[in-house]
Amino acid sequence: xxxxxxxxxxxxxxxxxxxxxxxxxxxxxxxxxxxxxxxxxxxxxxxxxxxxxxxxxxxxxxxxxxxxxxxxxx
Numbered sequence: 001x002x003x004x005x006x007x008x009x010x011x012x013x014x015x016x017x018x019x020x021x022x023x024x025x026x027x028x029x030x031x032x033x034x035x036x037x038x039x040x041x042x043x044x045x046x047x048x049x050x051x052x053x054x055x056x057x058x059x060x061x062x063x064x065x066x067x068x069x070x071x072x073x074x
Contacts, residue, residue: 009035020065 007016013032014021022029023042032042 007034009033013037017061017065020062022065022069024069 011034012030013034013036014029016034023032028042036042
């Protein structure tokens, strides 16, 4: 997790996860907050979030972000 001095509901996800994080569109990547992500307001189905949360610790954040990016583009 990227170092944050303050983490709250309005924290942007990209500020938490870093530049590897992203959706298929720039606006959603830039503007999604922690509250949006946890409230399922980003366009990611709840089942997908659950699957992604279950990846093993050996998968790096960069690998996971690349997978998510490829998953939602295809």
